[in-house]
Amino acid sequence: MAETAGAVHVRRGSSMGQPITRRDGRLKVTGQARYAADNHPPGMLHAVLAVSSIARGRVVALDLAAARAHPGVVEVMTPANRPPLAQHPDDKPGPFVFRMELLQDDRVRYAGQPIAVVIAETLEAAAEGARLLAPRTEAEPVRLGLDGDDAFIPETVGPGFPAEARHGDVEAGLAAAERRLDAIYETPAQYHNAMEPHAIVAAWDGDRLTVDTPSQGLAWAQQRIAGLFGLPPDNVHVRSPFLGGGFGSKGLVSGPQVLGILAARLVGRPVKLVLRRDQMYGPVGHRAPTRQTLRLGAGSDGALTAIHHHVRTQTSRFDDFLEPAGNVTHTLYAAPAIATTTDAVRVDTGTPLFMRAPGEASGSIALEGAIDEMAAACGMDPLEFRLRNYAEVEPISGKPFSSKALRECYAQGAARFGWAGRPLQPRQMRDANGLLVGWGVGTATFPAIMFQGQARAVLRRDGTAVAELGAQDMGQGAWTALAQLAADGLGLDLGQVEFRAGDSRLPDAGIAGGSSHTATAGVALHGAGADAIAKLAALAMADERSPLFGAGNAGVVARNGRLLRRDDESRGESYAEIMARAGLEEIEGRGTGAMDPAVQEHYATHAHGAVFAEVTVDPELGQVRATRLVGAFAAGAIVNPRLVRSQYYGGMIWGVSFALHEQAVTDPRTGRIMNANLAEYHVPVNADVPSLEAILVEEHDPHVNPLGIKGVGEIGITGTAGAIANAVWHATGVRVRRFPIPLEQLL
Ligand code: MOS
Numbered sequence: 001m002a003e004t005a006g007a008v009h010v011r012r013g014s015s016m017g018q019p020i021t022r023r024d025g026r027l028k029v030t031g032q033a034r035y036a037a038d039n040h041p042p043g044m045l046h047a048v049l050a051v052s053s054i055a056r057g058r059v060v061a062l063d064l065a066a067a068r069a070h071p072g073v074v075e076v077m078t079p080a081n082r083p084p085l086a087q088h089p090d091d092k093p094g095p096f097v098f099r100m101e102l103l104q105d106d107r108v109r110y111a112g113q114p115i116a117v118v119i120a121e122t123l124e125a126a127a128e129g130a131r132l133l134a135p136r137t138e139a140e141p142v143r144l145g146l147d148g149d150d151a152f153i154p155e156t157v158g159p160g161f162p163a164e165a166r167h168g169d170v171e172a173g174l175a176a177a178e179r180r181l182d183a184i185y186e187t188p189a190q191y192h193n194a195m196e197p198h199a200i201v202a203a204w205d206g207d208r209l210t211v212d213t214p215s216q217g218l219a220w221a222q223q224r225i226a227g228l229f230g231l232p233p234d235n236v237h238v239r240s241p242f243l244g245g246g247f248g249s250k251g252l253v254s255g256p257q258v259l260g261i262l263a264a265r266l267v268g269r270p271v272k273l274v275l276r277r278d279q280m281y282g283p284v285g286h287r288a289p290t291r292q293t294l295r296l297g298a299g300s301d302g303a304l305t306a307i308h309h310h311v312r313t314q315t316s317r318f319d320d321f322l323e324p325a326g327n328v329t330h331t332l333y334a335a336p337a338i339a340t341t342t343d344a345v346r347v348d349t350g351t352p353l354f355m356r357a358p359g360e361a362s363g364s365i366a367l368e369g370a371i372d373e374m375a376a377a378c379g380m381d382p383l384e385f386r387l388r389n390y391a392e393v394e395p396i397s398g399k400p401f402s403s404k405a406l407r408e409c410y411a412q413g414a415a416r417f418g419w420a421g422r423p424l425q426p427r428q429m430r431d432a433n434g435l436l437v438g439w440g441v442g443t444a445t446f447p448a449i450m451f452q453g454q455a456r457a458v459l460r461r462d463g464t465a466v467a468e469l470g471a472q473d474m475g476q477g478a479w480t481a482l483a484q485l486a487a488d489g490l491g492l493d494l495g496q497v498e499f500r501a502g503d504s505r506l507p508d509a510g511i512a513g514g515s516s517h518t519a520t521a522g523v524a525l526h527g528a529g530a531d532a533i534a535k536l537a538a539l540a541m542a543d544e545r546s547p548l549f550g551a552g553n554a555g556v557v558a559r560n561g562r563l564l565r566r567d568d569e570s571r572g573e574s575y576a577e578i579m580a581r582a583g584l585e586e587i588e589g590r591g592t593g594a595m596d597p598a599v600q601e602h603y604a605t606h607a608h609g610a611v612f613a614e615v616t617v618d619p620e621l622g623q624v625r626a627t628r629l630v631g632a633f634a635a636g637a638i639v640n641p642r643l644v645r646s647q648y649y650g651g652m653i654w655g656v657s658f659a660l661h662e663q664a665v666t667d668p669r670t671g672r673i674m675n676a677n678l679a680e681y682h683v684p685v686n687a688d689v690p691s692l693e694a695i696l697v698e699e700h701d702p703h704v705n706p707l708g709i710k711g712v713g714e715i716g717i718t719g720t721a722g723a724i725a726n727a728v729w730h731a732t733g734v735r736v737r738r739f740p741i742p743l744e745q746l747l
Pocket residue numbers: 216246247248249251354355356357358512513514515
């Protein structure tokens with residue numbers, strides 16, 4: 001494969017597609033990788049948040065004297081002495097901006113809200129100072145849960161999707177159906193629980209600010225902080241090379257991060273603030289619970305006649321983020337009539353936020369369950385039913401898919417799993433220990449999107465290069481995958497390319513969210529390399545002393561640090577030779593990554609997959625274990641199969657978590673989350689992770705972007721959760737519509 005950049009043909013595929021191990025692996029396993037909270041500038045103080053134990057009301061009093069008297073405590077920040085901000089924390093100056101609790105007043109709007117910050121010489125003193133504040137509060141009755149006849153219909157869901165979408169006449173489709181399903185699925189509130197909690201080390205120098213803080217989008221963080229403090233963005237320096245996970249919660253600057261900056265302002269010294277695990281449950285976002293009503297109609301031939309997917313969800317009393325759970329129904333199955341609708345109630349919690357396949361994860365668990373129920377009602381194998389209703393074009397928009405190898409995913413996954421041996425009826429299989437065994441399938445889907453990103457590449461006189469952008473590594477191996485794409489753009493071996501990232505002074509790489517980062521940043525890096533090579537080639541082709549002189553029309557090829565004539569590849573010279581003759585120390589290239597609006601207009605761009613799950617269920621205890629998962633995914637070009645597989649494994653483990661483990665439990669009287677810790681908020685541990693296989697299904701996408709890359713970060717969760725629930729039905733004959741699957745329903 002080759003891509004044209006001017007008259008230069010940069011070969012693709014020399015690094016791309018290689019299963020290279022992580023370039024930062026050694027740094028991480030030896031503890032050398034520097035995470036935000038590892039930075040300790042001289043004179044640094046420690047800050048600890050005091051948070052509210054009520055969910056609604058106000059703070060009446062704090063024992064400031066006791067806290068200040070504690071040895072080592074330097075200052076206590078409250079609404080009375082909090083330094084001023086240029087923007088009110090409730091202002092929303094643009095899209096992707098959420099309201100924050102920054103000690104603007106004495107109001108409490110959810111449990112776990114920051115109400116004061118104690119700053120001390122040591123972490124221990126700050127923690128003790130926070131305890132000594134012993135807040136007195138006035139609690140007001142809390143409103144929680146999904147019930148209520150005062151639900152509102154939002155205009156948009158998630159980050160700006162229409163709240164309602166329709167095609168065809170759903171009621172007519174349902175009326176005409178031979179088989180109908182009307183089922184309610186419920187998903188719980190979930191919290192991100194990245195291994196690294198939100199953290200910040202903030203240091204002021206006059207009106208210049210340096211922050212070390214985990215961020216999925218450095219330039220957005222820089223802009224947001226600059227806006228809040230009324231600073232030119234260049235005065236705000238954000239460093240974030242590595243994240244211990246983000247999952248959406250580090251996509252935007254959160255309140256506690258800004259409180260760390262305010263604390264440093266107040267005391268005039270650098271301050272470090274790290275959230276305690278329980279403090280992650282409130283001010284930094286979560287996935288809201290949903291109650292989803294699926295109404296499906298099908299003919300006697302198993303063809304769907306209508307799908308209505310209604311989502312009831314909740315948001316905070318003071319801001320809007322609506323889990324966009326209906327979106328999957330726009331994409332997955334063909335039906336002559338489809339409608340998705342949403343309404344929501346306002347509750348006394350923190351504002352929900354993007355979390356691991358926001359919308360697709362919760363929505364697909366309901367849709368995949370309903371599809372499975374309808375297959376059973378039609379007496380059909382669930383895979384056959386899915387193929388019967390295969391969407392050849394995106395159902396809701398009628399647009400063709402830019403590429404869609406879902407049929408191959410079904411076929412390859414089913415073959416590998418042994419699906420052909422599955423009994424149609426439930427409760428037919430047992431293992432050697434007498435446990436019930438079931439097999440289920442779920443379809444995975446996630447949109448292939450791009451944000452805007454830029455990159456810079458510099459060819460150096462010695463034939464090596466630098467490629468750089470303000471990206472970060474969330475733990476998924478971005479430093480490696482992106483360096484591979486940069487090397488290909490430069491026509492160099494990976495080892496010749498120095499990769500720099502994690503700093504807001506580098507070109508804005510956009511946001512690592514929506515599974516879009518490799519596409520956005522990768523296209524930008526590849527383009528930056530190709531731009532530098534085009535300049536180099538122009539020099540050589542205009543120089544009589546070069547073997548490339550006059551190659552203009554036929555063009556040149558960049559490979560292994562050499563430019564070669566396309567019409568005679570034995571004639572060429574090294575980058576270093578060209579630069580030496582031209583007397584240049586370096587050549588710079590720039591690149592941009594963004595979705596082409598024409599592609600967006602004409603095509604539906606999605607990754608797809610099929611996940612096959614085996615579970616065992618103890619007939620006496622109801623205990624469910626996922627024992628085997630085979631996922632087959634088609635997501636365009638594969639940058640690094642080792643890393644891609646690892647992303648799919650991670651996604652599938654989230655799916656296990658969604659189906660069987662995760663939920664935040666709230667005390668209905670107080671609004672406090674009762675399991676705000678990793679002991680009781682269950683996520684899979686190694687013993688819960690089944691045998692995993694991820695098949696990388698070949699898919700060439702000529703449209704989605706010049707490299708044909710879709711995203712792989714979040715799709716794994718979407719097929720897996722439904723596949724597991726469907727396998728539980730197949731094991732037991734019990735259709736569970738609540739998540740995580742309650743064992744008592746299986747007895
Ligand atoms: Mo992801 S929830 O788009 O960071």
